[in-house]
Amino acid sequence: MMSILPKKRLIIVLINFFMLFTLSAFAESVKSYEIEASINPEKFQIDGREKINFVPEYDTDKIYLHLYWNGLSKKSLLYKDAPSSLKSVLEKKTPSKITISSLTINNREKSNFHNEKDPTLIKVKHNFTEGKKYSINIAFKSKIPEKRYIRFGYSKEDKTYWLSQWFPKIAVLTGENQWDAKPFSYNYEFFHEYSDYSLKLTIPKEYKVITNLKKLGIKTKAEKNIYRAKEKNISDCVVGISKNFYTKKKIFKKDNLSIYLTNYKKIPEEKEEKIFERAHFVIKKLSSLIGPYKYDEFKIVNLSTIGDNGSGMEYPKLVHIGSNHGDYNRVLDHEIAHQWFYGMIGFNQTSEGWLDEGYASYYEIRLSEMDSGNREAPSSFKNMGVNNFDFHHIPVSIAWIKNVNKSPEKGNIFQTEFNSEGNGYKIMFLYYMKHPIVLKFLESEVGKKNIDDVFKQIYNKYLFKHPNTEDILSIFKKNLNKKDYKIFNKNLRTYAKSDVGVKKENGSFKIIRGKDYTKKIKVAIKKENTEQSLFWDDTDNISAKNVKSLYLNNLDYNLGNNFFINSIKHNLSNYIYAFLLLLGLYFIIKLIKHSKITFLSKNILYNSLIFTPLFIYIVQTTFSKTIFNKMDFDFSYITAVISRIVSNPPIIISILTGLFFLIKISISSTFYYRKKDATYSIFSILILDLVTFLLTGLYIFSLFITKSFSIFLFMLFILAISLIEPIKIYFLRKDPRIITNLPMSVLSHFAITLIYTVLLIMILFMTAPFFLKFPFSILIFIAILSILEQIYRWATLKITKHYIRKELNES
Ligand SMILES: [Zn+2]
Structure with missing residues (x-):
């Protein structure tokens, strides 16, 4: 899965890592699933039957069945682990359910099955003998959630019923009476054996189907479509149905590969082409780096959402990407890499999530490096010049610097103990961010080819098998020299400061x-x-x-x-250039002899003088102008700028800038608001502006602490700072009517402050990439900032005067 790390504050519980590793080298007991299901979309109902051919590789006196959809109930572990948004839904209702109406083992009716503590897992007692054939027949009913929650359910936006983990699935028998059967959780994914699947689906005639299995055909009978599909040696079966799928197929004859792209709405043809091209490129590339892609088709399903848990999801032969992100490449690369890391090399995603996520993320970075000429970052970030690489490394860079001095256990990637106090967010960080970085570090020591060789060996040894961490590490150990392996191993387990x-x-x-x-x-x-x-x-x-x-x-x-x-130290001409530009701008505005504009020009000049040193410091100590303009490095500049600021804060310049700006704001206000010959104290104005600054600081601090954005808090902040300006006007005019009218004008001041703040944030966002790319465009930013500042003062004064006039009229 491509994770958007959940914003949870939890505590990590470490368990002995040797205890964590799942049993390796067991053989598959579930030979096949034959599923027949009839879907009634209007009623959100599935009526299904399945026959599981079970030939246990070990003796066992029970089987476990996963009923994942029962996770959407209050009694489940999933509810316990879920973020509060999902919790509040589940508190009110149970959006889905799987019920078993009959279960037979070799035609013997079973009724003694019951939930295993968690509603997503049931245990059925029966004596199974190793090597004997059993056929398990199950009739079940599934209620499809009317909203897409965690990777399954209906979505109003894409009008698609997305069914994953939708039928009773047998857990994994790993030894005599030993089962790997974990309840459904928000914090990890799934684990199943490789089996043969066949599917017969009955749906209303107007519906189209997409599955990860190979389509055999469709027949129409009595207003119904009967869809058949099958696939050998695969670990899952996923289905989507909708009236309006737009599916396109492209055949790559040379590679014996067909790629399907299904969209819920029409997208531009060039975009489709790009997705096909990318998917084909990645499959070919990873085939050559790791080992051949073993199927002859691959499907991409692009829906509006995958449902509150990440931006994409991998299934064998099929990836599901939600379109609420602009970056197809990044999600595609990651999910396609999962075709190797879990799809064909069957890692246990429930207890060793660091394996599949770590390796998928590592190859995602490798692919994004190959792709530097063709930047495709999420659209909202694209404007800022953030590319794929940044997307990974800004959080990594900051989080590492922040966490590097913490206790060493916290850097250990081998962690799975998520408890209600646990730290899902931090554990995901270790899987998705830290693990690939450790691999990149190893790569810098041993070279890309050696890393790929390790993965080739893993592929050759464990294709369609289930290796565990020990298996994988032993291959690394065999291929690395002692010192490299020691460092690699240390980096996996500690917050080593490899720098x-x-x-x-x-x-x-x-x-x-x-x-x-x-x-x-x-x-x-x-x-x-x-x-x-x-x-x-x-x-x-x-x-x-x-x-x-x-x-x-x-x-x-x-x-x-x-x-x-x-840096600028060696480049005096830049200083002179900047100074001349500022001076030029000042004189141009000075030429226009309107009094208000002259005031504005002064404001621009002051702001320029105040901000330029800070700006020059940040830009010039990080990159030279030529590098921005030509983008010489495929390595991204934003990461470097942020790393530079975080690791080497220009604190003194920042404080001085802040201080000067504060004084300037206060002085400008006195010029703008005061009446002629008014007596006032510049000290009180300074104090008032200081309050605004402190409030802003406090607000930013609260964002850092809570790690979430609360609209309520934001509005409270706007309300507080919106009162500062009218109070300033009162101090400068000494007119008591301003204060008596304040309660009435609060709403107007609030509105104008809100608009001003939002505009400021937007403009900062939009202009940032320009002044990183073209350093002197900072002047444009300063000009816009100064104009906004002036408009804000003007509007505040207008509002205040309006209420005073109203009072005069009334009295
Ligand atoms: Zn993933």
Whole structure:
């Protein structure tokens, strides 16, 4: 799955990691599922029968059956683990249910089955002998949720009934009387054997079907469509039905592969082409890097949502992507990588989620690196210049720096104990973020080819089997030298500060090598007209002469020190250029001799003077102008800027900027609001503006602490700061009517402050990429900021005057 990390505050419980690993090397006992189901979409009802051919590989006196849809009830573990939004739904109703109406084992009726504590799991007692054939026949009814919750249910927006984990599924028999049978949880996915599936689906005639199985045909009979499909050696069966699916098929003859793309609404043809192209590219690439894709079809289903848990979901041969994100590549890459890591190499997603998610995320990064020329980030971030790479590494970069000093256990990726106090968010971070980073670190030591060789061996040894962590680590151990493996192992289990950096000393560059780095480090050097890439040894001495920029091609704990950019210190002309531009702008506005505009021009000048040093500091210490303009590095600039700020905060400049801005705001206000010859104290105005600043700081702080955005809190904040301006006006005019009218004008002031704040945030968002790319466009930002500031004052004064006038008229 592609996770949007759940915002939960939980505590990690560690368990001994040796206890965690599931049993390896067991054989499949469930030979096949033959499912027949009739779906009544109007009634949200499925009537199904299934025959499970069960040939136990071990003796057992019971079987476990998963009834996943019963998770949507208050008694389930899923409810306990779920975020509060889902909890509040389940408190009111039970949106879905699977009921078994009959169950026979070799024609013997069974009635002694009951829930195993959790409604998503039942135990059926029966004596099974190893190697003997059993046929388990189950009749069941499933109620489809009327909303899509966790990867299943109906959605009003895409009008699709999406059925995953929708039929009783047998758990995994791993040894004599030993079962891997975990109840459905919000925190982990699924685990099943490889079996043969056949499906016969009866649906109203106007409905279309998509499944991950291979379609055999459709017949129409008595206003019903009968759809048949099957597939061999697969671990799941998923179905979607809708009246309006738009499905396109593309055959890649050379690769013996057909790709299907199903959309719930028509999308532009170029976009479809891009998705096909990407999917084909990724399947081919991963086939060559890891091992061949073993099926001859692959399906992509693009619906409005997958239902509150991530932005995409993998099934064997089929991926489900929700379209509430702009980045098809990222989700596609990740979910396609799962075709190897869980699809064909059957990792246990319930107890070893770090394996499938870690490796899928690692290859997602590898693919995004190949794709740097073709940036496709989520649309909302695209405007900011954030690309795939940033998307991974901004959170990683910040979280690592923040967490690196925490107790070492917290860095251990082998964690599964989610309890109600547990830390789902942090554990997901370890699976999705930390694990791939550790692999990237290993890659920087041993090279991409060696990593791919390890995965090739895993593939060859465990294709359609269920390796556990120990199995996988032993392959790493065999392929790595002792030291590399030791560091790799340490990085997996601790918050090791693996870091490498660069610094300039006496006219040449030196490498700051963390003790975990043993190999030469790849470095990219850019001079005036040349670009060069070389492997750097400690003894190498790289002269800083003529070097414009230097970048260590390494993913490590602190990305901020991996760069050297020829900074402003060596580039006085930039200062002069900036100063002249400011001066020019000032005179242009000065030329327009309207008094109000002149005031505005002053405001722009002040703001420019105040903000320019901070801006130059951030940009110039991070990247040079040429790098932004030409985007020389496929490595992304935003990550570096943020890493730079986080790891090396320009605190003094920030404080000074804040202080000057505060004073300027107060002085501007006195110019704008006061009446002629009014007596006032600049001190009270300063205090008032200080209150605004403190409130803003407090508000930002509360966002950090709660890690969530509350509309209520935001409105409260707007309300508080909206009162500052009229009070300022009172201090400058000493007119008591302003205060007496304040309660009446609160709503208007509130509205104008709300508009102002939202505009400010929007403009900051929209202009940020420009001034990162073109440093001097900061001037445009400052101009807009100054104009907004003026409009805000003007509107506030108008509102205040309006209420005073109203009072005069009334009296
Ligand atoms: Zn995933």
